Amino acid sequence: MMPQIIKNKNAFTLPETLMAISVVFLVLGAILLAFNFSQRVYRGGEAGAEITQNGRVLLERLTREIRQAREIVTELPLAESQATSTLMFEDGHLSVPYHYIRYLRDESASQIKREVIGFYFSNDPEQTLVSYDALPPPGQILENKSLEPSQVVGEFVSQLNFWSNGVVYLGLLLEKGEQNIHLKTSVFGRNF
Numbered sequence: 001m002m003p004q005i006i007k008n009k010n011a012f013t014l015p016e017t018l019m020a021i022s023v024v025f026l027v028l029g030a031i032l033l034a035f036n037f038s039q040r041v042y043r044g045g046e047a048g049a050e051i052t053q054n055g056r057v058l059l060e061r062l063t064r065e066i067r068q069a070r071e072i073v074t075e076l077p078l079a080e081s082q083a084t085s086t087l088m089f090e091d092g093h094l095s096v097p098y099h100y101i102r103y104l105r106d107e108s109a110s111q112i113k114r115e116v117i118g119f120y121f122s123n124d125p126e127q128t129l130v131s132y133d134a135l136p137p138p139g140q141i142l143e144n145k146s147l148e149p150s151q152v153v154g155e156f157v158s159q160l161n162f163w164s165n166g167v168v169y170l171g172l173l174l175e176k177g178e179q180n181i182h183l184k185t186s187v188f189g190r191n192f
Helices: 014-067
Strands: 086-090 100-106 111-121 142-155 157-164 168-176 179-187
Touching (some): 014 142, 014 168, 100 157, 111 157
Antiparallel strands (some): 086 100, 168 179
């Protein structure tokens, strides 16, 4: 006698099982792609917010200090196309004269640095501060010294531009990853 094969009507056939596995992999792949895309969008938005905040703070600081400057020392060009990336001016926040602030871009690190310097005559042992354009006595030269440690005040800056036609203009280009932002403003000085 031959054994009888009992057919279970509740079981899956091989093609049905393969089809179900394929559908599961397609759904999981779609979920993974959507998650990956959302992570890239989030990181891009985060980078954009970071450079926007950095640019806003840097622009506000530069604007405030330039507005209070006693005198702009750097010879600024009239057109943006010939703009300079360094600006030096006499600090107007202090009651003590001859403290000069210099902003410059460190190209190797894409940072903006702020330096406070003073000028003195080379044979003066007390290093008494004098104006940046003071004429030294015969046999001496005008030297400078750092009055405060150099500090980084902005990051992700790929371009820093200063120009003027009676008003000081400044432009920033900030970049991080694929995000970039270009900011410009004008500053009317109160003391110059």
